[in-house]
Amino acid sequence: MVVDLMEVIRRTESGPFVEERDFDIEVIFRTIKDLVKKYGIEYQHQQLITLDPQMADAAFNAGLELAEHAGMYCVDTSRVIKFNRQELLYGLKAAPRELRVGFGKDQRTLRASVWGKLERPFIWAGFSGAPLSEQDFRQSIRSYIKEPLVDALGHGSLHIIDGIGVRTGSPMEVRATRQELMYVNEALLREGRPGMPYVAAESSTTALGDLATMHPDFMAPGNFHFVPTLNELKVDYQRLTKTMAAYEYGVYNINLVDAIIGGYAGGPEGAAIVTIAAFILGLIVHRASVSLCHPAHNKWVSTSPPESIWAENLVGQAFARNSPIINIGDVWTSAGTGTQDILYEIAAITITKTLTGNHPHGVGATNGKFPHGSGLDARCMAEVAHAVYNQQLPLEQGNEIVSGLVEKYEHKFADPDIGKPYPEVYDVASATPQAWWLEIYEDFKSEMENDFGLKL
Amino acid sequence: MSGSSARDRIHQAIIDGDDKMVVGAVEEAIEAGVAPLSMINEILNPALKEVGDRFNKGDMYLPELILSAEAMEVAVKFLQPHLEAREERIEIPGKVAMATVQGDIHDIGKNIVCALLRANGFEVLDLGRDVPAATIVAKAEEFEADIIGLSALLSTTLPYCRDTMELLKEKGLEGRFKVFIGGGPVTPEFAEEIGAEYGGAHAEAGVTRMLRAQGRG
Numbered sequence: 001m002v003v004d005l006m007e008v009i010r011r012t013e014s015g016p017f018v019e020e021r022d023f024d025i026e027v028i029f030r031t032i033k034d035l036v037k038k039y040g041i042e043y044q045h046q047q048l049i050t051l052d053p054q055m056a057d058a059a060f061n062a063g064l065e066l067a068e069h070a071g072m073y074c075v076d077t078s079r080v081i082k083f084n085r086q087e088l089l090y091g092l093k094a095a096p097r098e099l100r101v102g103f104g105k106d107q108r109t110l111r112a113s114v115w116g117k118l119e120r121p122f123i124w125a126g127f128s129g130a131p132l133s134e135q136d137f138r139q140s141i142r143s144y145i146k147e148p149l150v151d152a153l154g155h156g157s158l159h160i161i162d163g164i165g166v167r168t169g170s171p172m173e174v175r176a177t178r179q180e181l182m183y184v185n186e187a188l189l190r191e192g193r194p195g196m197p198y199v200a201a202e203s204s205t206t207a208l209g210d211l212a213t214m215h216p217d218f219m220a221p222g223n224f225h226f227v228p229t230l231n232e233l234k235v236d237y238q239r240l241t242k243t244m245a246a247y248e249y250g251v252y253n254i255n256l257v258d259a260i261i262g263g264y265a266g267g268p269e270g271a272a273i274v275t276i277a278a279f280i281l282g283l284i285v286h287r288a289s290v291s292l293c294h295p296a297h298n299k300w301v302s303t304s305p306p307e308s309i310w311a312e313n314l315v316g317q318a319f320a321r322n323s324p325i326i327n328i329g330d331v332w333t334s335a336g337t338g339t340q341d342i343l344y345e346i347a348a349i350t351i352t353k354t355l356t357g358n359h360p361h362g363v364g365a366t367n368g369k370f371p372h373g374s375g376l377d378a379r380c381m382a383e384v385a386h387a388v389y390n391q392q393l394p395l396e397q398g399n400e401i402v403s404g405l406v407e408k409y410e411h412k413f414a415d416p417d418i419g420k421p422y423p424e425v426y427d428v429a430s431a432t433p434q435a436w437w438l439e440i441y442e443d444f445k446s447e448m449e450n451d452f453g454l455k456l
Numbered sequence: 457m458s459g460s461s462a463r464d465r466i467h468q469a470i471i472d473g474d475d476k477m478v479v480g481a482v483e484e485a486i487e488a489g490v491a492p493l494s495m496i497n498e499i500l501n502p503a504l505k506e507v508g509d510r511f512n513k514g515d516m517y518l519p520e521l522i523l524s525a526e527a528m529e530v531a532v533k534f535l536q537p538h539l540e541a542r543e544e545r546i547e548i549p550g551k552v553a554m555a556t557v558q559g560d561i562h563d564i565g566k567n568i569v570c571a572l573l574r575a576n577g578f579e580v581l582d583l584g585r586d587v588p589a590a591t592i593v594a595k596a597e598e599f600e601a602d603i604i605g606l607s608a609l610l611s612t613t614l615p616y617c618r619d620t621m622e623l624l625k626e627k628g629l630e631g632r633f634k635v636f637i638g639g640g641p642v643t644p645e646f647a648e649e650i651g652a653e654y655g656g657a658h659a660e661a662g663v664t665r666m667l668r669a670q671g672r673g
């Protein structure tokens with residue numbers, strides 16, 4: 001049986017006591033350094049999509065070994081929640097491989113990817129996580145729902161309500177999260193896709209916001225919210241509260257894992273291994289139905305730098321080959337909407353994710369720093385993912401395309417083209433892209449076909 | 457003299473973040489007659505600076521930076537009585553109290569800034585994450601900081617940075633500290649609006665700005 005949630009709570013109280021500094025350095029850093037060596041895992045700039053399946057298997061085994069050795073650290077009690085290998089393997093075995101989500105004509109099936117079998121990608125779209133004003137939120141959300149290839153929604157958060165700034169942990173967090181859900185429900189109805197599944201309560205930065213929306217008037221059961229794993233392999237009472245509340249109410253938990261490349265896990269190899277361990281542990285600690293991969297470069301943050309692309313590729317293949325679970329991956333760009341660069345970044349990340357077993361989730365334009373995102377970003381992500389699927393793109397060819405795309409933008413991270421705010425790239429009334437923005441996209445499509453052989 | 461090989465070993469111990477090796481090597485150098493202050497200025501500081509530079513280039517990672525800074529701390533502690541005996545003092549660019557503000561648990565960026573500041577000779581008080589304004593101000597006073605560094609990664613924790621500035625004003629401590637703020641949603645405009653200095657897009661930029669503010673570099 002999977003270790004139950006009450007037992008997890010018990011272990012936050014009874015597990016071994018460790019100072020946080022020692023967990024970060026002695027446990028995480030040193031163990032991962034040894035595992036990278038032991039399993040011979042090595043970042044390859046020339047092969048951002050790993051063509052050697054043994055490397056993915058090695059990464060999986062390293063991640064499993066790390067999960068068993070390290071466990072998950074509870075910040076509030078300074079104790080480690082530990083699991084033996086059997087418990088971890090059982091967690092993997094019991095993880096869902098398929099979820100029926102949404103209802104009516106908008107119902108979809110979200111599947112775990114199996115290596116060597118390229119299935120229809122599940123497109124999870126929105127300006128995920130981006131802090132927006134009420135007006136920007138209401139206007140821009142429509143542009144994502146309108147996109148026909150989009151299967152599920154995941155839009156931004158609200159940082160100001162009725163002119164009052166929303167503070168984390170204050171009563172305004174409750175107000176913001178409820179208002180967010182009101183806008184989500186309104187927009188889905190308005191665009192005629194009432195049964196579209198969504199991840200929401202993104203304005204919930206503590207457990208307050210989540211708790212406030214767990215009522216059918218706001219977030220209906222059967223939808224999703226995020227429970228982040230703290231860096232690296234850590235959890236706290238706020239996160240566990242989110243898990244407990246959703247688990248009992250019937251909302252699916254998404255384990256949000258942002259391993260930092262250059263952080264406690266070390267380089268891209270370590271980021272991949274720690275993400276794999278976090279996914280395995282999250283199945284038990286977070287009761288995760290879905291695991292979200294977002295290796296963030298410590299300087300550039302987005303998921304488009306080559307180290308980040310490589311790490312997510314390895315994580316995806318590791319699970320797809322060894323123990324398929326439902327993985328999604330963040331499509332986070334440094335560039336903003338309305339630019340050519342954002343399209344290159346989206347394409348490179350999306351091709352990698354689709355080929356390696358992570359359904360694309362995004363687009364987090366400018367990493368959510370500026371309100372510069374639009375539905376056309378998501379269209380690009382969706383059409384690229386579907387093109388990869390329709391053409392049954394081989395890994396080798398995918399690798400070549402991704403390398404070509406990365407070359408186009410990798411020197412621009414220090415000073416990315418941040419593009420424009422939504423009302424400047426879209427006609428707000430009709431929620432359709434401005435002609436010039438559409439033209440940039442059409443040019444990009446031709447380029448993808450002519451230069452890279454990928455027909456969107 | 458064995459001073460030169462001890463010199464190499466001190467350098468290597470800092471690069472490797474090896475606190476045991478560093479004490480042995482420092483002790484040996486003292487015995488060989490190397491003056492403690494010149495050991496700090498000419499061997500230890502440059503080695504730690506090298507670690508910081510390698511981190512900035514992406515060749516070293518946060519834990520290595522932390523381990524090197526810890527080894528440095530051990531070495532300086534060992535040298536302290538020797539410095540005192542000679543009535544010598546270490547010159548540092550300044551003292552910084554760093555915190556991730558209330559409500560925010562994003563602390564990796566703050567941890568990197570702390571480590572890189574140490575690598576550049578600053579004395580740093582790391583107040584941790586989710587720290588209320590009142591605590592930040594009280595601790596900065598107690599620590600006699602030159603600089604307060606605030607880190608905020610959420611738009612919804614930016615207001616807590618403003619609180620800190622307000623509190624400083626109310627307590628008549630405006631101008632007592634230079635306040636730098638950084639983290640994802642922070643812009644130069646926001647920093648100016650609340651009366652703080654913008655820390656820059658990453659730790660390297662932040663440290664450069666703080667050095668400049670202290671009249672270095």
Ligand code: B12
Pocket residue numbers: 128129130131168201202204205206226227228229230231256257258260296297298299301364366367368369559560561562563564565566568569604605606607608609610611612636637638639640641654655656657658659660661662663
């Ligand atoms: C990693 C990460 C996490 C990790 C954090 C783990 C940890 N211990 O730090 C986890 C997974 C736990 C997490 C959780 C959440 N996150 Co988060 N996270 C990120 C992510 C991807 C990267 C941040 C990071 O660590 N970068 C790497 C470090 C090295 O860079 P940095 O922090 O920017 O710091 C550098 C510089 O900014 C600068 N700097 C920083 N501070 C200072 C201070 C001074 C004085 C100076 C000089 C310089 C300086 O130097 C640093 C080193 O170079 C960002 C994306 C982004 N755009 O930043 C989202 C992001 C910050 N998260 C976001 C959100 C929404 C959340 C959650 C609310 C998600 C949820 N629904 O639960 C929770 C928040 C919980 C809370 N109360 O804080 C949003 C915030 C949106 C906003 N602007 O409000 C972002 C922007 C992503 C997005 N678009 O959705 N997150």
